[in-house]
Amino acid sequence: MAEVVTASLVIDGKPHDGGAGTYDVFNPARPSELVGRAPAADVGQLDAAVGAARRAFGEWSEMSVQQRYDALVAAANAATAHATTADLATMYTREHGKVRSEAEFEILTAPALPQILGGMAEAALAPTLIEPPAPYPRLQREPYGVAALILPFNWPIAVTMMKLSSALVTGNTVVAKVPPTVPLATLHFAGLLAAELPPGVINFVSGPGVEISRALVTHPGIDIISLTGGVATGKAVMAGAAERLRPVLLELGGNDAAIVAPDLPITEALAEALYGATYTTSGQVCMAVKRLYCPRGKVEELAEALLARCGREVIGDGLAPETTLGPMHTAAGRDRVAQMIADAESSGATVRTGGRLRAEDADSGGYFVLPTVVTDVPVDASLVTDEQFGAVVPIIGYDDIDDAVAVANATEFGLTASVWTGDDALGERIASQLVAGTVAINTHGMAAQDPRLPFGGVGASGIGRELGPDGLLAFTQPRALIRRPAPA
Numbered sequence: 001m002a003e004v005v006t007a008s009l010v011i012d013g014k015p016h017d018g019g020a021g022t023y024d025v026f027n028p029a030r031p032s033e034l035v036g037r038a039p040a041a042d043v044g045q046l047d048a049a050v051g052a053a054r055r056a057f058g059e060w061s062e063m064s065v066q067q068r069y070d071a072l073v074a075a076a077n078a079a080t081a082h083a084t085t086a087d088l089a090t091m092y093t094r095e096h097g098k099v100r101s102e103a104e105f106e107i108l109t110a111p112a113l114p115q116i117l118g119g120m121a122e123a124a125l126a127p128t129l130i131e132p133p134a135p136y137p138r139l140q141r142e143p144y145g146v147a148a149l150i151l152p153f154n155w156p157i158a159v160t161m162m163k164l165s166s167a168l169v170t171g172n173t174v175v176a177k178v179p180p181t182v183p184l185a186t187l188h189f190a191g192l193l194a195a196e197l198p199p200g201v202i203n204f205v206s207g208p209g210v211e212i213s214r215a216l217v218t219h220p221g222i223d224i225i226s227l228t229g230g231v232a233t234g235k236a237v238m239a240g241a242a243e244r245l246r247p248v249l250l251e252l253g254g255n256d257a258a259i260v261a262p263d264l265p266i267t268e269a270l271a272e273a274l275y276g277a278t279y280t281t282s283g284q285v286c287m288a289v290k291r292l293y294c295p296r297g298k299v300e301e302l303a304e305a306l307l308a309r310c311g312r313e314v315i316g317d318g319l320a321p322e323t324t325l326g327p328m329h330t331a332a333g334r335d336r337v338a339q340m341i342a343d344a345e346s347s348g349a350t351v352r353t354g355g356r357l358r359a360e361d362a363d364s365g366g367y368f369v370l371p372t373v374v375t376d377v378p379v380d381a382s383l384v385t386d387e388q389f390g391a392v393v394p395i396i397g398y399d400d401i402d403d404a405v406a407v408a409n410a411t412e413f414g415l416t417a418s419v420w421t422g423d424d425a426l427g428e429r430i431a432s433q434l435v436a437g438t439v440a441i442n443t444h445g446m447a448a449q450d451p452r453l454p455f456g457g458v459g460a461s462g463i464g465r466e467l468g469p470d471g472l473l474a475f476t477q478p479r480a481l482i483r484r485p486a487p488a
Contacts, residue, residue: 005036005091007187009206011045012052013199015191019045023208025184028097028327029317029366035094038183041205041212046175049203050221053146053173056200061143061171065125068169069118075196076111076161082192083107090319092185096153097326097367098281099318107189110161116451117165117472124469125170125476136483141476143171144247145223148216150237152228153179153329154284156186159228162451162466164193164202167226170475175203175222177213181330210236218243224475227251228286231460238463249464249474251286251456253387254415257408258289258444259430261401261421266298270420271305277418277445279310279371282328283337283391287416287438288445290387293404296397303352303373303395310354310371316361323358327367328390334367337390340383341372344394349377379407387413401430409435414458418444437461 006022008015018039027033041049060068083089089103096103128139147167151159156179167174178186183206190204205212217225217240226249227237234250241248258277264270278289294302318326328334345351353370361368372392377383383394398404408417417436421427427441437457440448449455454465464474 007184009039010190010194010204011049025095027094030364036184040207049175052200053175057173065121072114075193076114078196079192080110093318095184096182099326106157113161114165118169121169124472138481140479142479147172147174148222148225149176150227153182166471167475173201178206180208250462252462254286254461255290255387255411255413256416257291258418259293259404262295263423266301266305271309275309278393279391292395299397303375307354313355316358344377344381344383347378350375405433412460415461
């Protein structure tokens with residue numbers, strides 16, 4: 001029988017049991033299997049976490065950028081080493097569902113973001129002299145104070161390091177809320193980080209509902225809020241932040257379009273690249289391809305090529321060595337995708353799946369969705385107009401590439417987009433017309449992300465940027481310094 005694990009809150013550098021008790025966490029591959037019990041923080045513990053962060057802020061913010069960078073990188077390296085020794089990836093896979101190799105990758109690459117972002121901080125935070133070489137007037141960047149971080153379920157350790165790196169290296173301290181459905185590994189990793197940092201610099205809380213998140217967002221001791229999540233949650237966070245006029249950074253959903261240009265032949269290499277851009281983490285990635293546009297005469301060829309690539313997948317328990325694609329993380333996510341596929345099919349779309357479900361998981365009740373390709377889909381189907389966040393993609397034919405750009409842009413979202421072509425001039429032209437925070441040529445999804453560049457969206461995809469110098473500056477506020485001669 002699999003071990004039932006536990007986790008602790010992290011407050012002021014120490015582990016704490018949940019003041020509101022515990023709640024159960026189950027395995028998406030076998031929903032009847034109890035993975036562990038997570039701590040549920042109460043409001044008093046949230047107050048303690050915010051208080052600890054406020055006390056730590058003074059000394060932490062007065063350290064040099066280099067000192068904060070060194071401390072954060074050392075903590076990330078130590079935490080990753082301990083997490084690897086303790087096989088944190090197995091716990092993570094059991095509570096999340098993603099394949100173990102992906103969980104390992106997420107943990108092993110945790111030190112990369114503080115190294116990259118921290119390495120950019122000195123230049124990004126350097127005072128700007130308006131009339132050099134005179135010392136005044138001068139623009140300086142100052143930390144906000146205590147940053148509230150609300151983390152997503154899909155890549156919580158990676159997003160933890162993204163947000164922590166920018167917040168901490170710029171001088172803020174942190175109170176983070178882990179995702180309620182996948183809290184265990186993130187809390188364990190946070191505890192390893194906290195053991196290497198001054199008490200109170202980072203604090204992590206958890207809870208099964210929205211109460212702690214709502215209390216965190218509206219807490220008087222919070223100075224800035226950063227969320228990665230869905231649109232509805234983003235609106236709720238923004239409304240809560242408005243009560244105290246707190247700034248927000250919102251990285252929300254995306255209905256990302258990829259356009260295959262007429263010049264590009266349909267090849268196995270293209271199918272491989274599009275597969276990775278679409279189905280990683282069973283499609284539960286905000287910057288994954290959600291809509292695929294192709295010349296009308298090539299739709300069937302592209303569908304067959306992509307299905308052939310999907311056919312190599314083995315879907316099942318993420319801990320099984322032969323599994324290449326895990327389940328959806330929640331029953332609600334699985335049901336949402338299934339309903340969108342059913343609605344498209346009832347409207348005349350052609351639905352095809354690839355890959356196979358492991359025989360051992362056939363009767364597990366797991367939240368499995370075979371990688372799916374949908375053609376002949378009506379343009380007003382929810383599979384086209386909404387973000388599915390699952391292992392399915394519609395392929396939509398077009399007659400003119402400029403028309404494809406127009407329909408690709410006809411969405412409230414604008415997180416990422418891409419164009420695929422062997423014509424450099426065409427690629428640059430189409431990329432300049434696509435409306436999104438990140439636009440790529442011949443790549444998409446996680447393969448197209450570069451932490452040296454800002455990441456975020458337009459419209460319903462969010463407010464503000466993280467990563468890159470812009471992401472560092474987002475956790476600071478400007479201070480203008482002016483000096484005149486003393487009155488005679």
